[in-house]
Amino acid sequence: MRLDLGEVMHVFYWDSIVTPEIYIIGIGLKGPGLPNWPTAQATLIHGGFESLRETPPGVASLLPPTERRRATRVTRLALDVAQEAIGNHDPSSIAALFTSSGGEVGIVHEIFNTLAGPDRRLSPTAFHNSVHNAAAGYWSIASGSRMPSDSLCAYDDSFGSGLLEGLLRLQEPNDRILLVAYDVPAPYPISAHRSMTSAFAVSLLLSRDPKDQAMASINWSYRPDSARVLGLNDPGLEALRSTNPAARALPLLEVIANQVVQTLFVGVGMQGSLCLEVRPCY
Secondary structure, rough: OOOOOHHHHHHHHOHHOOOOEEEEEEEEEEEEEEEOOOHHHHHHHOOOOOOOOOOOOOOOOOHHHHHHHHOOOHHHHHHHHHHHOOOOOOOOOOOOEOOOOOOOHHHHHHHHHHHHOOOOOOOOHHHHHOOOHHHHHHHHHHOOOOOOEEEOOOOOHHHHHHHHHHHEEEEEEOEEEEEEEEEOOOOOOOOOOOOOOEEEEEEEEEOOOOOOOOEEEEEEEEEEOOOOOOOOOOHHHHHHHHHHHHHHHHHHHHHHHHHOOEEEEEEEEOEEEEEEEEEOOO
């Protein structure tokens, strides 16, 4: 008899979870022509997305100057959306989850090129930045946080996997948790096998405290099957959603922006999915 991991998890674990309502109290975003969440919110409501525009570069202003010079494009992008989502909250007291399908794919490409060349000496800075938890490490420096942080990867379901992990963490004593999802296009020849048109990053600050000023609330459940994920009506946004794993967050963000009650599904890997019932809190 063949055992399916999703079915085993559902039988022995998920049925025992009573999921409280979770609140989204902060959002950060950078995408093509979308420098922040307010701009993205207006685009998701009124349209006008321009898919050919560049994703604004990250600044990582929270980092000390020395670390900022070492930080990569990927790290700067992740830290900027994390900072926007945190807002006026104290980041040093909030645990974090970073999730990306490719992470520092550009740095890894440079290392491969070096190892394939005549001079195989690696740059210590490049090696330092190549690990998958580089962005999380820089965030701990920028925020001064000694709270736990994790770095995840689940290919196209990296955002959903990170969101599920965050929702599960909030079943524990954590009052808040920061989720950061990010992905950037890979250089050639990796791009021939992993096509991505634009860089995109999003961050959600999640809370289980109903007294927090929230944008939306989520009731959620896990399904051990691949539920049908609805696309976006705007063809440019749909192309972004379908090519960048971090942009799988866009349907959820569209619901939040338009302040409607809606049930939607997000893939979480292993043929499983999250069922999210989203309600506005404005």
